Amino acid sequence: MPREPLNPTARWALTSLALSMLMPSLDTSIANAGLPTLAAAFDATFQQVQWIVLAYLLAVTTLIVSVGRLGDGVGRRRLLLVGIGLFTAASLACALAPGWIWLIGARAVQGVGAAIMFALTVALVADAVPKARAGSAMGLLATMSATGTSLGPSLGGLLMEHVGWPSIFLLNVPLGLLNAWLVYRYLPADRTARTPVTFDYVGSGVLVLTLAAYALAMTLEGFTLGLLVVSLCGAGLFIVVEKQARAPLIRLSLFADPRLSSSLALTLLVTTVMMTTLVVGPFYLSRGLGLSSAMVGLALSVGPLLAAFGGVAAGRLVDRFGARRMVPGALLGLAGGCALLALLPTHLGLPGYLLPMTLVAGSYALFQAANNTGLMAGVSQDQRGVVSALLGLARNLGLITGAAVMGAVFSLATGGPTQAPAEVIGRGLHITFAVATALMLMALILSRAKIKWGSGLAREEAGTADISSD
Template identity: 50%
Template structure:
């Protein structure tokens, strides 16, 4: 019986891992195709960028809605629907006649990716015992990091051999394999007392709010349009809170967000995600402009972060299972803090070796914290709230990634353009801000732990 149960858990984890791989692959493998798409459709650079922006905005804005629908209608059926949408959209992009059809297909693909991102983590609680949930979360983090790391190189090989449509063939084929595994290997969650009412006004308002925020922070250069979008996001946030307080079956239980562990966890994952995105946005400019590396070497250095995350993910999960999420979370944050402080000092003192060492500390700390944080928040979620809790985690992470890409990139440019030290001072400036982010996350985590212990 024990062996049979272990085999079922392994099959469930394999199916969830495939579902987790697709969204990260959808981001990283498409980026490498932008120059080819620009040439194929005679598009401008700004038009080609919408292939990435459309996916990112739709994913971020539909996460919570997808998670809540999974809670109401069943996580396995909605997960399969998300894989199906992702795969069909990939096939549509493969035969697109114009760049804007590719953009539309990517937007639809983003809706499917949102279902997978929100429901894969939520489904861990349905398929894996609580005492091994940390290991499962670590494995999913590893798979996501592998998708991010492998996407550019795999996409580059495919495009070079078969042209840009081949990356969408890859995603469609991977989607079909994932659907087969999920449908046959993932057990359905036991049916509970699900409320059939869906908070449509709340869902629409939240999607509009998050979409406006995402567009305000991703559209470049900054113009009056960005300011209007930021205003819409602020007004939408206020309207969403008002709607949720009056709703009989709210999309998000606002009282849950008052719990210290959840509030601190969501804010902290946003803060540390912004730091990781900083390494991806600022890194290439510093490596080429200050350290003088060529493009190939820069690309190799940039793969260090995702590779370290992939290696650390599974051991991080086992550490969470053995020592608890609180200990693992603090260890991860202290590693992150050491990495951001090192990034301010070591690259300027010892060059590339200092940069790589700092990057290893940052990404390993992030992988450990993310695993611990996800495990803690999902362990405390009610069964009928796992989908929306998982979605809120993904929303916090994506919001941090977006903020890191925009705000930290602008801060680096400001620091690089105002001194004779160029990118060296810019790197110090952004990682001084990153150090403040980690310190704030540590403070939030300590506060939440103290509040929980006093109850």
């Protein structure tokens, strides 16, 4: 049976959300390729310009939950407009930066705007499109996320070479103005709050410091153990604070629902493995296979581009067959792809790397569409912002953890990939993706348990409803 097409208002509303996902995703990676250019432009060291990337990621990771909860209180559309405005203004400030300290500060502010956009975009899908089209909408947002992240380095490199480094930030100004107009014109207005909004400032502060300690532990050499201890203590303090808060930032009772907690755990595990392909892939392709920089870039773009183009198709599969069926299938595909990455490249070379990556990329697109749709479908209206933000937080923590932990596994397996010979790099690839396969099998087991829990809860709710009707 053919699906009823979206009306023009819904199409433009979905376009505004797609832009809200594309812009911050693009800026997650657009500066990476130009760090040498920025170091030369500002006469800065590599460690100094690294903070141009790190400041953005830290702001997003630490604030995403707080701004998601704030959106539930003050209005998601209203706060999204604020986030787009901040992101656009900070992009202009980045382009006009007279020095690297100014640029790092502007990038941090840009990260605040990006946190708002990431946190609220998924939450606003239910307001933009009919429920029957939610899977397709989530698939489109997954496409925009993958497109932005994969396009960032190549687009940034081209703009820096032919236009100049400010252009990678000026690009956001017209896009931001267009995005703000589309959100204002086509997204439904927020419902007026009848009671004053109470925000958990103490809980937010503790969570920000806890997440900052964890993110820095994963990125700063020599401080890992101490910062991990701080983050663990912060997590314990956050639980105590939230139990006593009158209007908690996160209702801890949310995590009693196994569907939510397992969906977040699956997101963290999957993004940890996806980051592995970005950490290990460049070393294997360049040192293991001896490919040129241009060929390495092309090979690395295959996975993200397939994930981008497969997002809409994955969303349609979710709409047709349901999220519950698609999540285990996606995880099985990821586990199979990782297993093939552990086995084939050392025997088949480049084809042995690219073929499994097509399976990994397609499965990742399906997982995102299915997991996000299934999670958001069962969330109450007043909690959509914070749950969407928790989903974004799990994704960011997975990316950070993948870069640090799986990077460490690869480094230990090769004894240092920058100097290791080709055969040692191949062995390191084998060991690292064997670990990734184990993580995906763990995720598959967790997803099966999630389905059983979900079925049990559904039967329990149905029984309660029957009793109530009697």
